[in-house]
Amino acid sequence: xxxxxxxxxxxxxxxxxxxxxxxxxxxxxxxxxxxxxxxxxxxxxxxxxxxxxxxxxxxxxxxxxxxxxxxxxxxxxxxxxxxxxxxxxxxxxxxxxxxxxxxxxxxxxxxxxxxxxxxxxxxxxxxxxxxxxxxxxxxxxxxxxxxxxxxxxxxxxxxxxxxxxxxxxxxxxxxxxxxxxxxxxxxxxxxxxxxxxxxxxxxxxxxxxxxxxxxxxxxxxxxxxxxxxxxxxxxxxxxxxxxxxxxxxxxxxxxxxxxxxxxxxxxxxxxxxxxxxxxxxxxxxxxxxxxxxxxxxxxxxxxxxxxxxxxxxxxxxxxxxxxxxxxxxxxxxxxxxxxxxxxxxxxxxxxxxxxxxxxxxxxxxxxxxxxxxxxxxxxxxxxxxxxxxxxxxxxxxxxxxxxxxx
Amino acid sequence: xxxxxxxxxxxxxxxxxxxxxxxxxxxxxxxxxxxxxxxxxxxxxxxxxxxxxxxxxxxxxxxxxxxxxxxxxxxxxxxxxxxxxxxxxxxxxxxxxxxxxxxxxxxxxxxxxxxxxxxxxxxxxxxxxxxxxxxxxxxxxxxxxxxxxxxxxxxxxxxxxxxxxxxxxxxxxxxxxxxxxxxxxxxxxxxxxxxxxxxxxxxxxxxxxxxxxxxxxxxxxxxxxxxxxxxxxxxxxxxxxxxxxxxxxxxxxxxxxxxxxxxxxxxxxxxxxxxxxxxxxxxxxxxxxxxxxxxxxxxxxxxxxxxxxxxxxxxxxxxxxxxxxxxxxxxxxxxxxxxxxxxxxxxxxxxxxxxxxxxxxxxxxxxxxxxxxxxxxxxxxxxxxxxxxxxxxxxxxxxxxxxxxx
Numbered sequence: 001x002x003x004x005x006x007x008x009x010x011x012x013x014x015x016x017x018x019x020x021x022x023x024x025x026x027x028x029x030x031x032x033x034x035x036x037x038x039x040x041x042x043x044x045x046x047x048x049x050x051x052x053x054x055x056x057x058x059x060x061x062x063x064x065x066x067x068x069x070x071x072x073x074x075x076x077x078x079x080x081x082x083x084x085x086x087x088x089x090x091x092x093x094x095x096x097x098x099x100x101x102x103x104x105x106x107x108x109x110x111x112x113x114x115x116x117x118x119x120x121x122x123x124x125x126x127x128x129x130x131x132x133x134x135x136x137x138x139x140x141x142x143x144x145x146x147x148x149x150x151x152x153x154x155x156x157x158x159x160x161x162x163x164x165x166x167x168x169x170x171x172x173x174x175x176x177x178x179x180x181x182x183x184x185x186x187x188x189x190x191x192x193x194x195x196x197x198x199x200x201x202x203x204x205x206x207x208x209x210x211x212x213x214x215x216x217x218x219x220x221x222x223x224x225x226x227x228x229x230x231x232x233x234x235x236x237x238x239x240x241x242x243x244x245x246x247x248x249x250x251x252x253x254x255x256x257x258x259x260x261x262x263x264x265x266x267x268x269x270x271x272x273x274x275x276x277x278x279x280x281x282x283x284x285x286x287x288x289x290x291x292x293x294x295x296x297x298x299x300x301x302x303x304x305x306x307x308x309x310x311x312x313x314x315x316x317x318x319x320x321x322x323x324x325x326x327x328x329x330x331x332x333x334x335x336x337x338x339x340x341x342x343x344x345x346x347x348x349x350x351x352x353x354x355x356x357x358x359x360x361x362x363x364x365x366x367x368x369x370x371x372x373x374x375x376x377x378x379x380x381x382x383x384x385x386x387x388x389x390x391x392x393x394x395x396x397x398x399x400x401x402x403x404x405x406x
Numbered sequence: 407x408x409x410x411x412x413x414x415x416x417x418x419x420x421x422x423x424x425x426x427x428x429x430x431x432x433x434x435x436x437x438x439x440x441x442x443x444x445x446x447x448x449x450x451x452x453x454x455x456x457x458x459x460x461x462x463x464x465x466x467x468x469x470x471x472x473x474x475x476x477x478x479x480x481x482x483x484x485x486x487x488x489x490x491x492x493x494x495x496x497x498x499x500x501x502x503x504x505x506x507x508x509x510x511x512x513x514x515x516x517x518x519x520x521x522x523x524x525x526x527x528x529x530x531x532x533x534x535x536x537x538x539x540x541x542x543x544x545x546x547x548x549x550x551x552x553x554x555x556x557x558x559x560x561x562x563x564x565x566x567x568x569x570x571x572x573x574x575x576x577x578x579x580x581x582x583x584x585x586x587x588x589x590x591x592x593x594x595x596x597x598x599x600x601x602x603x604x605x606x607x608x609x610x611x612x613x614x615x616x617x618x619x620x621x622x623x624x625x626x627x628x629x630x631x632x633x634x635x636x637x638x639x640x641x642x643x644x645x646x647x648x649x650x651x652x653x654x655x656x657x658x659x660x661x662x663x664x665x666x667x668x669x670x671x672x673x674x675x676x677x678x679x680x681x682x683x684x685x686x687x688x689x690x691x692x693x694x695x696x697x698x699x700x701x702x703x704x705x706x707x708x709x710x711x712x713x714x715x716x717x718x719x720x721x722x723x724x725x726x727x728x729x730x731x732x733x734x735x736x737x738x739x740x741x742x743x744x745x746x747x748x749x750x751x752x753x754x755x756x757x758x759x760x761x762x763x764x765x766x767x768x769x770x771x772x773x774x775x776x777x778x779x780x781x782x783x784x785x786x787x788x789x790x791x792x793x794x795x796x797x798x799x800x801x802x803x804x805x806x807x808x809x810x811x812x
Binding site for chain 1: 427431646
């Protein structure tokens with residue numbers, strides 16, 4: 001500790017960047033390694049590394065704009081990489097189940113969160129915002145667990161990915177609705193336009209993207225003179241669709257995922273490898289970024305701690321029940337996997353809470369409760385996922401699937 | 407243009423990051439492609455893209471801390487990647503020539519810059535700072551040209567890389583000396599300590615790094631449970647040595663280069679591929695970052711423009727003569743390649759000028775002259791390099807080398 005503390009204190013301007021990169025990257029990898037050695041998911045170690053080096057414990061690293069940007073790039077490249085391993089036709093095959101799981105996974109948490117806050121004696125608007133924050137699904141963590149364990153080919157994983165895309169659109173609409181309620185008026189036309197734009201963008205890219213890229217990419221590529229032209233095209237599409245996704249009202253990572261999926265059948269193994277390089281560098285910043293925002297403050301106030309525990313339990317159970325019931329047609333085991341996979345709220349839940357804070361409709365203590373719930377659901381999901389996917393072979397369809405040969 | 411301008415104006419907070427990434431990356435790649443099609447080095451296109459989207463022309467992108475950080479990471483990964491392709495034993499084999507080339511390449515530009523400024527009637531201190539700024543070599547641009555054309559194996563390329571490392575140490579000492587002169591006192595002991603630290607760090611890592619990594623990396627790696635463990639170790643070493651390099655007084659990219667070289671004989675092809683992915687993403691930010699700082703202001707003031715032209719010519723000729731003469735023992739063709747390869751001053755020259763500006767010993771017009779020289783040398787080097795390396799086969803030793811068989 002001493003030499004590092006000395007270096008950090010003595011840190012010249014020039015050393016700041018590589019030192020920050022070193023501390024974040026190495027702490028995330030060391031903790032991930034420790035957790036893997038203990039038989040736990042490395043991803044939890046990465047998030048805990050963020051709590052450890054962050055303001056709450058060692059105070060080596062403070063959240064800042066640069067780290068936030070690296071964190072966003074990290075989860076964009078992660079979802080892009082996941083998209084590269086998924087065919088849109090496979091998502092559409094499980095589309096009905098995913099729609100059911102996503103919808104039930106939105107309705108159940110919303111009403112449970114709302115009900116609990118009302119029962120706790122909190123005002124109506126605050127209860128609605130907490131309900132809205134419990135709706136969100138942050139698919140990044142689940143995607144990283146599934147990708148690192150090579151479980152993306154399992155049916156349940158496809159349902160999770162499709163449901164996460166749908167969930168993002170539903171979450172956008174709920175956020176738009178509660179935001180206009182907080183402003184005092186709900187404009188149905190505006191909501192309908194938002195819905196049409198988000199659904200339209202997602203559906204068009206998901207249905208036509210693969211075919212369009214299959215025609216366009218090889219044609220452009222054969223004319224390119226720059227080195228690694230296919231990768232350059234892929235990155236251009238990744239950032240381009242991320243921008244368009246935001247303008248269509250959905251998250252940048254949905255655009256990144258759709259970009260990957262559109263290219264899944266076109267690009268070669270080289271693009272996978274180069275993308276993996278970027279993801280390996282940046283995903284630790286995504287994990288540590290989550291941990292940096294952890295606020296241990298809720299532990300100092302017993303009533304807030306109690307509410308945090310209740311909301312956390314409700315957040316876990318409501319997604320399990322909602323998403324699980326939605327996917328129950330696939331069998332109990334897959335339903336459980338889908339339910340667990342949709343538990344993490346991550347940064348999405350925190351954004352909803354921040355908006356509520358901005359409108360002045362939720363108070364700081366409730367904001368802390370939501371932040372705690374968002375991060376705690378993110379921490380509990382990886383071990384639950386590991387348990388739910390026990391017995392599923394890496395790279396194979398889920399255990400319940402009929403064997404293809406024999 | 408219209409839709410982009412519209413999007414930029416309408417840009418929500420969430421869209422800013424992917425939009426910035428998109429504009430910088432795609433403009434760099436488009437311009438690189440255009441230049442390659444015209445038979446010119448793509449790297450020049452990347453820098454011109456920065457001028458184009460920067461404040462001087464379209465004003466779509468302003469230099470900011472985030473872009474500066476991505477640019478620094480880009481050149482660090484670039485030098486790390488170059489290091490991975492170089493064996494330290496090969497650098498030591500050309501060490502004598504490199505030392506001669508670096509030293510002459512420091513002495514000639516310094517005195518030429520100093521003399522011109524004095525002849526121009528500028529004060530002594532200002533002349534010394536311009537001389538010091540003309541000493542710097544920014545090896546990033548040359549490294550990118552050589553790496554992309556697979557010319558790193560040529561003898562001249564080895565001399566350039568070794569000379570660039572030595573040049574960085576010499577440049578540090580000159581900067582330390584002129585900075586203390588600007589403060590009014592030169593502390594010889596302090597300079598000697600700086601020299602010992604910089605030379606010591608560089609020599610120890612260059613001589614012992616390869617053997618140490620050859621022993622340590624396989625041992626640690628076989629015990630690792632995290633995925634892509636070798637790449638994680640490589641990144642840790644890259645950032646760790648970059649930090650130590652700065653504390654030893656040399657540039658972060660020298661640390662990154664030494665890290666790559668230390669691992670060159672240990673890590674597998676997978677680490678090369680993953681590193682290439684990161685470099686492919688980030689190097690365009692390095693190139694655009696250079697262009698963003700281009701100041702067209704010197705073109706509006708005829709006397710300043712004249713001085714800029716003279717200084718630019720002196721900067722090119724003095725490195726050609728200095729480094730070329732230093733390497734003349736390798737034959738005329740290699741001497742020319744080394745001279746040309748050391749021409750770019752890049753960000754290093756600008757940093758010296760900034761320090762002079764900070765001490766108040768150089769005036770803004772002379773600062774513009776130095777910035778112009780730094781960037782113009784960076785722009786002229788790639789086509790000159792292409793010309794100097796004509797006839798050298800990619801992946802082969804330089805044409806003058808005796809054939810190994812036959």
